[in-house]
Amino acid sequence: MAAEGLGVFRAMFMDGVAPDAVVLTTAITACAQAGALECGEWVHRYVERSAPGLLGDAFVGSALVSMYAKCGCLEQAVRVFDGMPERNDYVWGTMVGAFAVHGRAEEDVSCLDRMAREDGVRPDGVAVLGALSACAHAGKVDDGLRLLREMSRRYGVAPGHEHYACTVDMLCRVGRLEDALSNIYLDANRKDDARRVRKLIGSRGIRKVPAYSEVEVDSVVSSFVADDQAHPQRVEIWEVLRLLADQMGGELDEGETMAELS
Structure with missing residues (x-):
């Protein structure tokens, strides 16, 4: 759907129709969803050239922050954020989400x-959730658990089901699935449910569903599934990773890599 939306956006320009803030926000969001960095940069340049005042719009600015972060350009996302004249809770929440994407x-x-401290904005549940997500992506389990325990006292935000769900994901990422589910029940003083969940996990061998990412190269978007064995360019990808490892002074497991490629 994102690609179709960008097609309509291009058609608007061909027909001489100037986009407003709503259309620009939608187009930038579509670029983020499609991993279309070049298109997103073009829209950004258009706004700077033709409607610079919209860079201060909370929705346009936030869309740009999110787009750059999701396309791997965190520094550019921070520059857009720092350049906004006014930043409300929505803008801050987007920046928190941008950091979360990169762990x-x-x-x-x-x-x-x-x-x-800077803008007189109080964190809401969405912002705290973004910080928890960052802890999950970075494997900062202790920091995430501390944030969950202290969020009510520090920010006046009571943990909701989405915060507990994120904590479950965080613990699952480090192989602590049993702790992830049963400890939530223990925190709620539901010990019988905690024991039931522990038994259910052991009997069914529950595993987390693999995640996936998308990246744009030469205007072509590719998807990568965690532990992907079927990508048509996996041989070339592993060769590039091997070169990167050499540059960084690290090593790839040659035997394991070739076994996966065979």
């Missing part, structure tokens, strides 16, 4: 404190 847990938790 920048420390910056995310710092954002929760910066919001009030």
